[in-house]
Amino acid sequence: MLDFDRATVELDALQRSAYAVAAEMTVDIRASGAEYTCTLFPRSPDADGDELKHRFRSEVNDQILRARIAKETEPLRNLIFALAFSQTGLVEADTETATEA
Amino acid sequence: MTSVIKLERSATTLPPHAWQLLPMRFHRLDANSVVLTNLVGEHVFVTPDELVSVADGTCADQELLARLRAAHVVQVPGETLPTELLAMKLRTRLRRLPDSTGLHLFVVTLRCEHTCRYCQVSRQSAAKSEFDMTEETAGRALQLAFRSPSPYLKIEFQGGEPLLNFPLVRWITTEAKRMNAGHGKDLAFVIATNLALLDDEILEFCAEQGIHISTSLDGPQDLHNGNRRRPGQDSWRQAVAGIRRVQQRLGPDRVSALMTTTEASLDRAAEIIGAYADLGLQAVFLRPISPYGFAIRDRGGANYDVERWLAFYAAGLDQIVELNRQGIPMVEIYASIIAKKMLTNADPGYVDLTSPSGIGIGALVYNYDGDIYASDEGRMLAEMGDHTFRLGNVHDSSYADVMLSDSLLDPLTESIALSAPMCTTCAFEPYCGADPVFHHATMGDFTGHKALSAFCRRNTGVFTLLLRKMRDDAYFRDLMWLWTR
Numbered sequence: 001m002l003d004f005d006r007a008t009v010e011l012d013a014l015q016r017s018a019y020a021v022a023a024e025m026t027v028d029i030r031a032s033g034a035e036y037t038c039t040l041f042p043r044s045p046d047a048d049g050d051e052l053k054h055r056f057r058s059e060v061n062d063q064i065l066r067a068r069i070a071k072e073t074e075p076l077r078n079l080i081f082a083l084a085f086s087q088t089g090l091v092e093a094d095t096e097t098a099t100e101a
Numbered sequence: 102m103t104s105v106i107k108l109e110r111s112a113t114t115l116p117p118h119a120w121q122l123l124p125m126r127f128h129r130l131d132a133n134s135v136v137l138t139n140l141v142g143e144h145v146f147v148t149p150d151e152l153v154s155v156a157d158g159t160c161a162d163q164e165l166l167a168r169l170r171a172a173h174v175v176q177v178p179g180e181t182l183p184t185e186l187l188a189m190k191l192r193t194r195l196r197r198l199p200d201s202t203g204l205h206l207f208v209v210t211l212r213c214e215h216t217c218r219y220c221q222v223s224r225q226s227a228a229k230s231e232f233d234m235t236e237e238t239a240g241r242a243l244q245l246a247f248r249s250p251s252p253y254l255k256i257e258f259q260g261g262e263p264l265l266n267f268p269l270v271r272w273i274t275t276e277a278k279r280m281n282a283g284h285g286k287d288l289a290f291v292i293a294t295n296l297a298l299l300d301d302e303i304l305e306f307c308a309e310q311g312i313h314i315s316t317s318l319d320g321p322q323d324l325h326n327g328n329r330r331r332p333g334q335d336s337w338r339q340a341v342a343g344i345r346r347v348q349q350r351l352g353p354d355r356v357s358a359l360m361t362t363t364e365a366s367l368d369r370a371a372e373i374i375g376a377y378a379d380l381g382l383q384a385v386f387l388r389p390i391s392p393y394g395f396a397i398r399d400r401g402g403a404n405y406d407v408e409r410w411l412a413f414y415a416a417g418l419d420q421i422v423e424l425n426r427q428g429i430p431m432v433e434i435y436a437s438i439i440a441k442k443m444l445t446n447a448d449p450g451y452v453d454l455t456s457p458s459g460i461g462i463g464a465l466v467y468n469y470d471g472d473i474y475a476s477d478e479g480r481m482l483a484e485m486g487d488h489t490f491r492l493g494n495v496h497d498s499s500y501a502d503v504m505l506s507d508s509l510l511d512p513l514t515e516s517i518a519l520s521a522p523m524c525t526t527c528a529f530e531p532y533c534g535a536d537p538v539f540h541h542a543t544m545g546d547f548t549g550h551k552a553l554s555a556f557c558r559r560n561t562g563v564f565t566l567l568l569r570k571m572r573d574d575a576y577f578r579d580l581m582w583l584w585t586r
Contacts, residue, residue, distance in 0.1 A: 016522075019522055019550075020523060020552055021552065022552040023553055065153075065156060066127075068156065069125065069156060070124075070526070073122050073125070074124075076121075076123055076184060080124065080140060080184050080187045080188045080191060083184065084188040084191040084192040
């Protein structure tokens, strides 16, 4: 079982982490008071409990960093995609491309 | 008077928090190394601490910051060039999209005289001509193929063994060239054959028409014949003799060979590559077996997991690098495809490593009976009774019916990597692809659960291997650059 402070860890990061480690363990996430409590269920009966906790905590930390980077760079990402697609000609593409002549 | 323009490198020093992050993702390669990739897959190796300091705005390493700026991972606020360049590179990577579909596979017969243990299709005996494509069906398929907006059309003859219906191969080639007079497309032909039936007439026709030969060679004789059975147990001898004949008559660049990895191959990477080198072949594609159709039967040879295949791949790659060091040129095809994605902005268009997926928009398959499939793997699934990827039939479907069918659009839209869980934050997304057929076949939906996906594990393993080798071995990095050409 692992507890995460709700003031510093987003539920989304926990859910993404649970998804990412699904080959090694399944994770039950519950909110209680100021914490999220994550219960780890190893897929292998031989799994080392401490190792699984480290693995999940590391994944959560990476997901937090990923979320921060994604949020910070989202406007630029949208700008780059807009610039890229504005000059593809796709918008004005021949509408007959996918229709019978 | 001589004017001298003096260029001085501006020694830009960035104080803390003086840069902003551009869209980037990271992947931990090992305990002390992280790879950062930008929106188009350009990459930089950093330490875990450096990653945090760059993200926090506290990095004081000016050399690192300069590298990150050069790789468009960070920029100085107010700069516009990095975003404009990233947009241009992104557009370059996606430029194939409006030009669908370039590859058209004609299954001219299901008949085959081989009984390969891993064959995915329900081959028919060599005498049953009711499993041959007719000229009428082929003509309808050609009409659809020429509706493609692609300026390039590659027609690949598949089977069964296509040389068992060589008259139709000849007819399609001639008819396609006649039709192309009014289209002006860049037209290419490939026969995927085991070469056992190659004769002078066929060879002469291939020479006249500029047809490329793609064949199967699983490695040394015992391994090849164990996988690829035919009366007389002489598949290897026929393939080797055929490769030599094609090399001599058409030229060494007009024949290529593919291998399929079975359990029996896993400890024999060096011998397999040696067999290719002995024949003067300069490229080998270390392919895992496809989990479709009859290949997944117990005796199909597919009883190994991703980790064992990755070990085989790594051993094979080491052998190929060693050959190159000795002056014997040899390319590993999968690594060369990925090299183009990692080191250039070109999209090699390899169907399994594109997103949106290459099904339908990268390749269409016309089965012997006129049924149209979104990919060859989709046809293999149909052989097992799953018709999910059947898009229509050449006799009653229009081009619009095929390209706008739910059978094509649903898997395409549901599997796009940029919006798939885990792929959205994966540093390898620019290198990888969406494979809705694989995930449908193995997991029951087009997207698949990436944490449990063998496709994801295999490709993540290959990307990690190639990046580590490029990080640690300057010779290998040079080789990867060479393979992008």
